[in-house]
Amino acid sequence: MFFHEFKYTIKNILRTKEEIFWVLLFPLLLSIMFHVAFGNINNTTENFHTIPVAVCLEEGAHSESFQKVLDTLSDESVEDTPFLAITYTNLENALTLLETNSVRGIFQVDDEISLTCTPSTASSSNATLAIEQSILESFLREYRTNAKTITEIAMTNPQKLPEVLSLMEADDFYGQKLSLTDGNMDTMVQYFYNLLAMACLYTSFAGADISINNHANLSTLAARKCVSPRGKLLSVIAHFSASLLIQFICIALNILFMVYVLKVNFAAPIPLLMLTAFISCILGISFGFFVGSLGRMEQGIKIGIMVAFTMVSSFLSGLMVGNMRSIVENICPLINDINPAVLISDSFLTLNIYGVTNRYTHNLFMLLLFSAAFLCIGCIKIRRKTYASL
Amino acid sequence: MSTPVIKIENLVKRYSDLVAIDHFNLEIKDGEIFGLLGPNGSGKTTTINCILSLLSFDKGTIEVFGKKMHPDSYDLKRQIGIVMQNVAVFDTLTVYENIDYFCGLYIKDKNLRKQYVEEAIAFVELDQFRKFYPKKLSGGLLRRLNIACGIAHKPKLIILDEPTVAVDPQSRNKILEGIVELNRQGATIIYTSHYMEEVEQICTRIAIMDSGKNIACGTADELKQMIKKSEKITIEISSISDEHMKNLLSLPHVYDVDYSNGQLNVSCSGGRHNLIHVLEYLQQQDLSFGRVYSELPTLNDVFLEVTGKELRD
Numbered sequence: 188m189f190f191h192e193f194k195y196t197i198k199n200i201l202r203t204k205e206e207i208f209w210v211l212l213f214p215l216l217l218s219i220m221f222h223v224a225f226g227n228i229n230n231t232t233e234n235f236h237t238i239p240v241a242v243c244l245e246e247g248a249h250s251e252s253f254q255k256v257l258d259t260l261s262d263e264s265v266e267d268t269p270f271l272a273i274t275y276t277n278l279e280n281a282l283t284l285l286e287t288n289s290v291r292g293i294f295q296v297d298d299e300i301s302l303t304c305t306p307s308t309a310s311s312s313n314a315t316l317a318i319e320q321s322i323l324e325s326f327l328r329e330y331r332t333n334a335k336t337i338t339e340i341a342m343t344n345p346q347k348l349p350e351v352l353s354l355m356e357a358d359d360f361y362g363q364k365l366s367l368t369d370g371n372m373d374t375m376v377q378y379f380y381n382l383l384a385m386a387c388l389y390t391s392f393a394g395a396d397i398s399i400n401n402h403a404n405l406s407t408l409a410a411r412k413c414v415s416p417r418g419k420l421l422s423v424i425a426h427f428s429a430s431l432l433i434q435f436i437c438i439a440l441n442i443l444f445m446v447y448v449l450k451v452n453f454a455a456p457i458p459l460l461m462l463t464a465f466i467s468c469i470l471g472i473s474f475g476f477f478v479g480s481l482g483r484m485e486q487g488i489k490i491g492i493m494v495a496f497t498m499v500s501s502f503l504s505g506l507m508v509g510n511m512r513s514i515v516e517n518i519c520p521l522i523n524d525i526n527p528a529v530l531i532s533d534s535f536l537t538l539n540i541y542g543v544t545n546r547y548t549h550n551l552f553m554l555l556l557f558s559a560a561f562l563c564i565g566c567i568k569i570r571r572k573t574y575a576s577l
Numbered sequence: 578m579s580t581p582v583i584k585i586e587n588l589v590k591r592y593s594d595l596v597a598i599d600h601f602n603l604e605i606k607d608g609e610i611f612g613l614l615g616p617n618g619s620g621k622t623t624t625i626n627c628i629l630s631l632l633s634f635d636k637g638t639i640e641v642f643g644k645k646m647h648p649d650s651y652d653l654k655r656q657i658g659i660v661m662q663n664v665a666v667f668d669t670l671t672v673y674e675n676i677d678y679f680c681g682l683y684i685k686d687k688n689l690r691k692q693y694v695e696e697a698i699a700f701v702e703l704d705q706f707r708k709f710y711p712k713k714l715s716g717g718l719l720r721r722l723n724i725a726c727g728i729a730h731k732p733k734l735i736i737l738d739e740p741t742v743a744v745d746p747q748s749r750n751k752i753l754e755g756i757v758e759l760n761r762q763g764a765t766i767i768y769t770s771h772y773m774e775e776v777e778q779i780c781t782r783i784a785i786m787d788s789g790k791n792i793a794c795g796t797a798d799e800l801k802q803m804i805k806k807s808e809k810i811t812i813e814i815s816s817i818s819d820e821h822m823k824n825l826l827s828l829p830h831v832y833d834v835d836y837s838n839g840q841l842n843v844s845c846s847g848g849r850h851n852l853i854h855v856l857e858y859l860q861q862q863d864l865s866f867g868r869v870y871s872e873l874p875t876l877n878d879v880f881l882e883v884t885g886k887e888l889r890d
Contacts, residue, residue, distance in 0.1 A: 191681040195670065202669035403631050407665035411726070414629045414659050415682035416651035572648030573633040576592055577626055 188415055192425035200433045206392050211437040212268075215444055216387035218379060222449045225375045238271040239321045241281035241290040245297035253296050256330060270326075291319045294327070299522065302327050304513045318377065320513045325546065328520075361571055377536065379451050381506035384531035386438055387467035388497040394428040394475020394487055397423060398565060404574045413572070423569065430472050431465075438464045455538035463538065466551050467531045470558045474527070477561035480568035497528075504528035530554050580643035580696060580736055582765045583628060588637035590623055590789070597623045598634065599789040605782075606876035608762050612780030613773050613875060620789035621769040623664060625738050629659065630766075641734070654682055658732030658764075662739045664723045666711050673698065673707040676725050680819035683730035700755060716749025724752065726757060735759060736767045741775060753779050759875060783876070787884050801874045804882040805832065807853050807868040809874065810843040812859070813867030817841055828854050841866075 200206055251540050260270040274281075274290060274300055281293040287304065293303040342349050360407060392453040399405045401423055403413040412422065442460050445451040453460055475495070478489050505511040512529060515522050523529045534550040541547070583605040590598035598620045605611045613621045626632040628639055639646050641653050666675045676694045684690040698704055699720040711719055720740060728735055737756065742747045757779055760766050770776050776783055784794040793800055801807075807830075817836055823853045825834045825841075831849030834841070844871045845851040851872045859866055881887055 188685065191678070195667075195674070195678045195681075198674065199667060199669045407661050407663045408667065410631060411659065411661055411665040411679065412682065413631060413648075414654060414657065415679070416654040417682045533786075573630055575633055577631060 188403070189421055189425045192422050193429045196426045196429035197433060200393060200430060204246065206396075207437065209392060210434055211440060213389070214438075214441050217382055217511050218441065218449060219351070219402055219444050221375070221382065222376050222451075224275045225378070228428040235293050235419075237272045238292075238323065239274070239290045240323065241276055241293045242328070243281050243293060244275060250296050250336070253294075253300060253330065253527065257294070292323045292364075292439050293317065300327060300331070302517065304510065308391045310337055316510070318536075320510060321377075322540065324513060326477055329546075376451060377505060379445055379453075380532035380535040381501060381504050381528065383438065383441065383445075383464065383535060384467065384504060384528040385497060385501040385506055386441055386448045387464060387531055388471045388474070388500065388528060390434040390471030390492040391431070391439075391478065391497065392490065393479075394427075394432050394472035395479035395493060397426045397430065397472075397476050397483030398479025398569060399428065399486060399489075401569055402480065404577050405479075405486075410577060419569065419572070420566075427472060427476070431468055434472060435464070435465050435468045438468055438515075440446065449532075450534070453539060455535070455542075459538050459543065460535065463531070463534045463551065466525075466554050467534075470527055470531075470554045470561075473558040473561035473565070476565040480565045500526050500528035504532050524553075525557075527554065527557060579607055581605060581640070582642060583767070584638075584640040584643075585628070586625070586638050588627060588634055588639065590627060590632065590634040591675050597789050598627065601637070601786075601789060601791050603791060603794070605765065607765055608763070609764040609782055610613070610756065610768060610780045612772070612776035612783040613767065613786060614773060614776045614783055614880075615786030615826070616771055619771075619786040621771075621786055622738055623787070623789070624660075625767070625769060627734055627862060628736070629657070655730075656733040658727045658730065659723050660727035660740050662736040662742065663786070664711075664719050665723055665724055665731070668711050671708050671710055672703050672714070672722055672725075675711070675722060678724075679726040680729040683732075693729050693731060697725040697830075700728070700758075701725040702751065712838075715742050715748075716753075720744050720748060720752065724755065728764075731764075733763045733764060734767070736769075737767050739771070740768075741770070741772065743761075773880075777876055785876070785880055785882070785883065792883050793879060798853040799874065800876060800879045804874060804879050805846045806844050806874045806878055806882065807847055808845040809851055809878075810845065810855055810874045811870040811872070812841045812843070812855070813839060813869075814841045814859075814864065815839060817864065821864065824862075825858060826857065828858060833857075 196512065236577050242254075244254060257271060257273055261273045276284070278293070278295065281290070282303075284290045286315060290302065295301045295303070302323055304323065310368055337348070340348055379414065401412065403410040404444055406458055413419070439461055442453075442457070442464060446453060446457065446460075476492055478492050478496075481492075502508070503515050504521060506528070512523060515526075530550045530553050534554075537544060537545055537547040537550065564568055581604045583603065587604040588598050588601040589596070591728060598713060601620070603624075603844065612625065615621050623632065627634045628641065628646065629644050630639075630650070630704060638763065641650070642656065644650065644653060667678065670678060676697050677690065680690050680697070682693050684693060687860060698707055701724055703721055703725065706714060708716060711722060714722060722742075724737070724740060726736075733755065735756075740756075741752055744752065753775060756766055756768065768776065770778060780797070782794070782796055783800060784791050786792065786826075793803060795803070814836075822834045822836060824842075825831060825843060828851075830845045830851055831843055832846050834845040836842070843851070843855055848854075852869070856869065
């Protein structure tokens with residue numbers, strides 16, 4: 188029964204031109220457009236270099252500790268190419284430096300630490316800006332997490348503090364960044380990550396079909412299936428597996444096309460790129476399954492919801508405006524934490540810049556967590572067997 | 578006495594304030610072609626969906642093959658074939674693939690399934706269209722595909738919900754012949770329609786539904802005998818006085834006379850020579866007339882008399 192359903196779902200998807208277009212051809216065409224518009228991105232590939240930042244220190248809880256961290260990371264005696272080049276100044280001067288592009292960001296430090304970055308453009312002269320801003324954001328986020336962890340342990344379990352500190356040193360986030368000079372620092376590659384994220388989210392169309400074809404009150408086809416003696420769960424699993432296989436192949440073809448035809452340097456092993464794409468497809472299909480199971484609204488409305496969600500989350504991740512992610516990070520970081528397009532594109536970015544790190548595994552974990560949530564809700568809604576109306 | 582294939586007792590189904598099925602009772606025996614006749618909105622499809630456990634209901638019991646029907650009654654579902662009112666096939670699969678897909682939901686054995694699919698294709702005469710996609714089929718052929726998908730697994734009970742809607746007369750006849758053939762092969766058929774001619778043509782027993790109620794049940798003859806009218810005589814006549822109409826009404830077995838649009842309508846109950854009596858009277862009175870028709874009562878007359886409205890309302 189499983190293979191019967193699996194086989195016909197594959198046939199169905201392969202013959203549904205719209206689904207193949209949005210997941211395979213549309214990203215493919217966009218990637219060609221990006222390639223043409225941005226030129227040969229390999230020519231602009233740069234190695235990592237020191238990031239100039241301005242720091243405005245005020246009296247506060249974080250001032251001293253953060254300054255020590257900054258000093259360490261900008262110490263030329265420790266590394267030939269230090270992570271940061273710091274200019275301590277007041278806010279007014281810092282803003283002037285930012286406007287003249289002399290620094291990439293401003294850290295304002297008092298009781299809280301904030302990061303201000305200049306809006307970047309997609310021009311090749313600002314090629315590394317978005318990546319550098321992303322690195323500064325990651326650095327700040329990591330610092331905040333570690334500071335919070337240390338504070339909590341110091342308050343609740345002080346005897347464990349030395350052990351935790353040595354563990355943190357072993358997993359030296361900042362050290363890793365400095366050593367990762369093989370990554371592609373070209374900001375244009377970020378557009379391809381966002382494009383892949385969007386394509387992965389478009390797999391939601393296939394996910395919606397799973398719900399619509401198994402809910403008797405959503406389609407006559409589903410009603411006909413529901414009166415047959417086959418278990419609904421088995422059908423859903425078969426449908427999901429077949430959808431995942433086809434959608435993943437489409438995304439994989441996109442990646443291979445970008446890598447081997449457009450010569451985009453993702454600076455990461457292909458298997459890891461594929462793993463990221465695979466998990467992202469799981470998220471996309473699960474999301475579609477969830478939306479498809481949302482009540483009896485028309486199919487067009489559900490498709491509208493999925494398109495809107497994909498476009499908004501892709502926009503916020505920087506598909507249309509390069510530094511949108513930085514803007515969101517400054518206004519409401521939580522959005523970046525839960526935006527699937529950001530999680531997907533950031534996974535690719537992390538692979539590029541840092542390799543497999545905690546941040547990468549955390550992103551994948553979040554994607555799987557969201558997938559599980561969408562699947563659970565969808566399954567709860569779809570398990571119903573009799574309906575009040577059809 | 579053998580177990581009824583379907584037994585419905587006191588079924589009530591409400592949609593908010595609307596009572597769609599109102600204390601409905603029904604018993605269908607093995608080997609019948611049972612017709613559910615009623616106008617649109619009378620509750621035929623709702624009843625079918627309740628039988629199939631697709632719809633929840635408020636009250637009553639439904640038994641299929643002597644067992645209570647539940648959504649998980651897979652052993653019962655295996656014996657049921659459904660042909661939905663709306664065509665339910667995949668646009669992306671060919672005729673053969675569609676039938677194979679739906680047959681595969683019931684039949685696991687590949688070889689047996691292949692044989693059944695071939696038989697279904699031959700049965701609905703779609704052999705030359707087996708590689709066609711549904712979009713390339715005409716309305717009639719599409720309906721035949723819809724039927725093939727529902728019957729390919731050789732079910733004991735076949736439910737056909739208005740299978741001839743929007744079908745040309747030729748395809749309609751083929752479908753009706755096919756249904757009779759399926760019954761001859763041993764399947765019990767439930768056939769819902771609002772076309773009384775079809776129901777009368779193929780059904781061995783009929784239940785007439787209106788507003789969710791079973792208002793009459795029996796064979797076509799039994800239903801017709803339930804009503805007063807046994808013959809309706811229509812005569813084309815240019816004019817007729819009230820006095821003549823009164824005299825016609827006094828003839829034996831005549832219970833209603835009316836004149837409209839140049840037609841004299843005489844309704845009779847019982848009697849075997851009503852037409853002769855009426856024509857004799859008209860000749861005696863030197864009343865010239867044109868064409869004359871004599872009709873036996875139809876199911877529409879039954880419906881009209883029981884509910885006070887036309888079946889096609």
